[in-house]
Amino acid sequence: MIQQAEVVVYDRLVSADILALANDQAEKIYVGKQLDYHCVPQDQINQLLVDKALEGKRVVRLKGGDSFIFGRGGEELETLAEYGVDFEVVPGITAAAGAxxxxxxxxTHRDHAQAVQFITGHVQKDGKEMDWQAVAQSNATLVFYMGLKQSGYIAxxxxxxxxxxEMPCAIIENGTRPEQRVFRCGLSELRMSPSKQKVQL
Amino acid sequence: MIQQAEVVVYDRLVSADILALANDQAEKIYVGKQLDYHCVPQDQINQLLVDKALEGKRVVRLKGGDSFIFGRGGEELETLAEYGVDFEVVPGITAAAGAxxxxxxxxTHRDHAQAVQFITGHVQKDGKEMDWQAVAQSNATLVFYMGLKQSGYIAxxxxxxxxxxEMPCAIIENGTRPEQRVFRCGLSELRMSPSKQKVQL
Known part of the structure; x- marks a missing residue:
């Protein structure tokens, strides 16, 4: 699918190895996202996909992880559907599973966690507070995406x-990459700023 | 990795196409699981992996979905670790994401669900009741694995x-397979036995 693309629209988390699969002739458009800096606003990405598709191009939208789990794939897909653009979704391995x-x-584990919950680390987005009571009582493994900056607040x-x-916790950086690092600690230790922790993250 | 395996231990959800990737010479052992019938008990599977590994064989354990999300991969891995068997985990696309x-x-969707929760459909396992209050308040997309038989109870x-x-629901059968079927309804309609529903599942 990547090889047949005439346009590849890709994010920061797409590795060079994956991008190298694309045809040399394909137009490659970087719309990468950094933690605090969106290179291209989401609505412009949505529109870009539509515009290229309506030009008759075969477009691949390449994202890291799974585009339907905090990947805003749903928004891109809604825009495509509005404009009547046909699409196919290829699921990916979301960061929580891969890392x-x-x-x-x-x-999950029969003896320890009967459920798992993926939560955005931007826990105070738009001023809405999460229902922490429900989260804490869920008896689920809790995975906070992009949670490093808020780790003290979450803890x-x-x-x-x-x-x-003493609830066991792990902070995983660069998940699934060769440079992946894992820092394990108890919940109370998450309060410390990562820069103060023994293992630098 | 599959091609290099001398022993392949596989489940019911592994498709023939995947299994065909294995070497013709490899020993293929079916330990498949059906909904209400475990062909081989989990502890025997754990031991089988250890035994084959200690014979010096290169063993691949093939499972559908992601073995760490309701796949009991954790238990298999614990047994391997106990016996000092080296292993590598290849993450998969879990049923919730694929289907x-x-x-x-x-x-997840910025406008609708800020989190997602994967829950086993065996909601009354071992007589322990889930904290339904916490689940209902979580503002998360809820995915019940193997939830069809319990769908009325869950609803x-x-x-x-x-x-x-009116909370939108979907029942997905044979997720990601060519015969995948999706039945959409409101939460109150989940109460109906699937056999009575318009779309037979």
Whole structure:
């Protein structure tokens, strides 16, 4: 599918190896996202996909992880549907699954967690506060995407709502990449700024 | 990796196409699981992996979906670790992600769901009841694995704990396979036995 694309629209998390699969002649458009800096606003990405498709081009939208789990794939797809553009979604391995597999941490386990919850680390987005009570009581493995900056806040909320200070936690950086790093600690230690922690992240 | 395996231990959900990737000479052992019938008990599977590995064989354990999300991969891995068997985990696309991608249903969406929760459909396992209040309040897309038989019970619990009767639901059967079928309804309609529903599942 990548090889047949005439246009490839890709994000920061797409590795060079994957991008190299594309045809040399294909137009490659970077719309990468960094943590605090969106190179191209989402509505412009949506429109770009439509414009290229309406030019008759075969477009591949390349994203890291799974585009339907905090990837805003739903918004891009809605725009395509509005304009009557046919599309196909190829699911990916979402960061939570990939990073924990490489770290040897099962997301569910008969003896420990009967569910798993993926939560955006931007926990105070738009001023709405999460229902921390519900999250803390869920008996689920909790995975916070992009949660590093908010890790102290997340830990405080979970401790306040009854989770144990010793609850095992892991911070995973560069998940599934050769440079992946895993920092394990108890929940109370997540409060520390990562820069103060023994293992620099 | 599959091609290099001397032993392939596989489940029911592994398709013939995938299995065909294995070397003709490889020993292929079926330990398949059906919904209500475990062909081989989990502890025997764990031991089988260890035994074959200790014979010096290169073993691939093939599972559908993601072995760390309701796949009991964690238990297999623990046994391997106990016996000092080296292993590598290759993450897969879990059923929730694969099936919804093929159905065009984003698991998270900026406007609708800020989180997603994967829950086992065996909701009363071992007599322990889930915290339905927490689940219903989570503002997460809820995905129940193997939830068809319990769908009426799940719907009742969610309705009792405050979710709307019109909350959009989908039942997905044979996710990601050519014969995938999707039945969409409101939460209150999940109460009906699937056999009574317009679309037979």
């Amino acid at each position: 924990t597999a490489y770290a040897g941490i099962p997301l 405080d909320k979970l401790l306040t709502h009854g989770l144990s200070a | 919804t991608a093929y159905a065009g249903i984003p698991l 009742d619990k969610l309705l009792t704990h405050g979710l709307s009767a």
